[in-house]
Amino acid sequence: MARIGVFVCHCGENIGRTVDCARVAGEIGKLPGVVHSVDYKYMCSDPGQALIKQAIAEKGLTGVVVSACSPHMHERTFRRAAGGAGLNPFLCEMANIREHCSWIHEDREAATDKAIDLARVIVEKVKRNVPLETIRIPVEKRALVIGGGIAGIQAALDLADGGAEVVLVEKEPSIGGHMSQLSETFPTLDCSQCILTPRMVEVYQHPRIRLMAYCEVDAVEGYIGNFKVTIRQKARSVDETKCNGCGACQKACVVKNVPSEFDERLGKRTAIYVPFPQAVPNIPVIDREHCAYFKGRARGMKKDACGKCKEACARGAIDFAQEDRFVTEKVGAIVVATGYELYSIGKDQPAAGLKGYGEYGYGTVPDVIDGLQFERLASASGPTAGKLLRPSDGKVPKKIVFLQCVGSRDPAKGIDYCSKVCCMYVAKHTMLYRHKVHDGEATVFYMDVRAAGKGYDEFTRRAVEEDGAVYVRGRVSRVYRDGDVVKVLGFDTLNGTPVEIDADMVVLATAMRPRKGIEKLAQTLSVSYDRHGFINEAHPKLRPVETNTAGVFVAGACQAPRDIPDSVAMASAAAAKVLGLFSNEMLEREPTVARVDAALCAGCFHCERVCPYGAVEHKEVRDRKGNLLKVVADVNPGVCQGCGTCQATCPSKSVELMGFTDEQIYAEVNALAL
Amino acid sequence: MRVGYYPGCSLHGTARELDESLRAVAPPLGLELVEVNDWSCCGATSAHATSHLLSVALPARNLALAEEQGHDQLLAPCAACYNRLASARHAVACDAALAETIEDVLGRPFPSTVAPRNLVEVLRARLDLLRERAVRPLTGLKVACYYGCLLVRPSEVCSFDDPEDPVSMEEVVTATGATPVAWRRRLDCCGGAFSVARTGSVVRLSRAILDDARSAGADAIAVACPMCHSNLDFRQKALVRRGEAELPVLYLSELVGLALGLDAETLGLGRHFVDTKALVERALASKPGPAAKPGPRPSAPAAAAKPASPAAAGTEAV
């Protein structure tokens, strides 16, 4: 027979004001099986917990119900207290009479009735609870970092410096991300390459970092502490072990006019290339789509159409026959740092909600460029060697119009959020422009200037006060090419007048969006993302770098628009979280996992089909002589996360979720009718 | 096909030629226009500026009548009427409380099943017939298609074409054998209803439109809105500068009528303020083309019109 103890908490006034706690304790005390029922001002306090321990010892309780706040608040506290008194912690449960009752009702009578119901339900459940053991799993003390932008680089370095092994996977041929494309960076205007490249080299040389560039994560299995990751090494067509990065192959390449991704298509590259001279690793890759050899192959030519790079390579590193390879890595934690891309104003959009900007010519006017293109034009390593020249005719633009919030804060174009960094980099652009073209006129159309951050507002003010940028508050309705100029038609909402500017060039501060393909990666990792594709953090305030999947963390602009300081801070935070995780030898997990009754299971494996984690395995049942009787389902408790979908699906009810068995739930439902 | 017809007040007044030309091109295009019995004002003039309820109730009444009279589409050739009808339908669809009020006000159910259609939409749906029956393709005629502000916006209400880069008028013009020119002020406002109240604004706005069409090499402007027509046609005498040639402004249905071989008088072309005679003569002079084939496109696109609009190119491929 059950011996249940019930403890009703007043939570100071929080519960006591609307719920008659003494009446709750009294009514519940009359239930069969309840041998102890009291109320107390603060159950979670030391004396409160002592009450529980004492009752367990003195009355020989077989179950404890604490009627107080939400289990999300204090279930751990009370389970620990119960455990401290020698009761299995999973025989202790909470009835939520604060968040779900006293705080949302005013009528004391009704609230008290409801509190009694809620407590009774949990009493009936606890009567059917069984002792469970926490699951302990060993931790693999290696981390996977996905994405080698500044966020990924920072996370990898912090982790490796903290003693953990790191695998850094980057999908492009080089790490560096967008920061490597920037010319100078706000708010200090220091040169981006100068602060970034040393860290890239550090990653390359770190004994505890395995850098896997030109690779992608293909599949992820397992759970916190024990992930198994399959990584696709895309064929570089260059043997990494032989190449010494001399660059002879690139000089020899006959294809020289491929638009360079690194230069945002404003410059050209060869078909065998490194994205930029400071690339890490400094090993070229053959772009098979443009390479003459591979094009010849695709056309079915018998003879090799080209082989110039192979001839030029003194070390025999060119390997046309190389294929994608797969490697698996075991890691205990994963940091996602896949960064962002910019909203394209073109007609073709990656998602149905995004509209593009017909009023700005859908990207067909050559002198209308985006912010990253401006960075490349302003960069000393860029296609114009740092001279500001406009793309159409190479003239120095004397008048540039900058448009903020293109795509951002514009629900009609599919995005309602603020991209956060644009106000700052537009101010930066006007300054860089004036530093390069002294008589240049910079006009900025803005909605608001949002420059919150240390030294940020001062920075934007400097653009206006020292570098003479003209800020016009208002939107631009149309941008089109008119002969030699780009016509900008806008509206100054402060003066209430239309504005028409003949610009030489227009720079659009387009919205930051998550990378293409992020949804697929998120699904592979079982982490959730918002409707735009940004990875969701576990809690927007209190758990900003964790995701809802234990062991997977997030850093940088793949979580929301972020600037470099934010991205770095997140990366270090994520690294600290991972190192904290790695400081345990074993992990403890709640034993809320499914169990199969092999005697009942008919082996239909519906459970296997619905399990989101692949936790259901096949188990052979044999008789004593070793003859196979049947194959049944078996749940791997390390993989199971405890959703219980298998149980609701099972036709023979032979799988049960511990802690939420059918018996327990029906008892709860029945208790409501009493 | 039988379509409910809602002429609105303009088509009985300043825009009679739109009414006439539309009724003339309907039969060859397989359209049977059935005027809605007992139609009333759409609310485009003052109602929508003074009373939100009225601005929805008036068009709703007309839609409800069309529904009662068995229509599922209602053609409103005037862009302002079209915009009112479509906006009202949208407003009711988005607001259950408003829907109830409207039914109260109308004293009849308003299930909102009738889809408002505009002139361009209806013509574009008949491009095949038009190409087939264009006995007098307007080869060589360069036309600036002017959408104005009411036809494609707001985008959530008028969803028949891209609100920022529409193509449907160009498609129709291409089917008449004429060449649409690429120009920039296709979607600008002509001053609309301020024609009387703030003539200064209308002069400035309409002049910019005419200038742009002219510099794009257009021989004529095609419109689908009585308001635009009156600003560009009726006011043009006051807008052109000395020595400048006038630019005929035609309703899209008139251009279609010319291509179908209808005569100028039937199409109401005599009612214009800017003389259309020269243009009509040019059209008549063009030798009848093989009716079954789409009108051949002129070899050299207009000088200023670099790439003709993508739509034009698309239609050509058909």
Next chain:
Amino acid sequence: MNATLDKTSFEPRLTAFVCNWCTYTGADLAGTSRLQMDANVRIVRLPCTGRIDPLFIVKAFERGADGVIVSGCHPADCHYTSGNYHARRRFAFFKELIEFLGLPEGRITFSWVSASEGQKWREVVNDATARVRALGPFSGYPGTELPAWPAAGAPAPNPAPGGGGER
């Protein structure tokens, strides 16, 4: 609460099956935000909507509930990635059974309430309560001989023996 049984004072009893991660937390948020709402709903916490067996709902009605709410994470937001999709599919089929069982559809409310939607949870609770209140007490599945359950708060009779297959 008084036990007069006239229609106007009828206070329905609703059982809510909610997932632990989204709706339960959303209901917690409604609490921390002090959003006042009808006191007719009793929550049964489950890890995931995927765990909800339609028979729970059937049982709840059998045991005297006048209405049921089922609520979990929004599609694509499931803590367990896809449990709510399975639930959604399951309930799509279950809906076809509802009528067969003699339950007017208005007695069962399916909704998605995320951890951040305390406000929405309140609306779900109030709307469902109002709807069920208007429908009146659930008098049992047709064809089964269940004793009529009194309104909330009235002394409950002992469940009649054989009255609807105790589990």
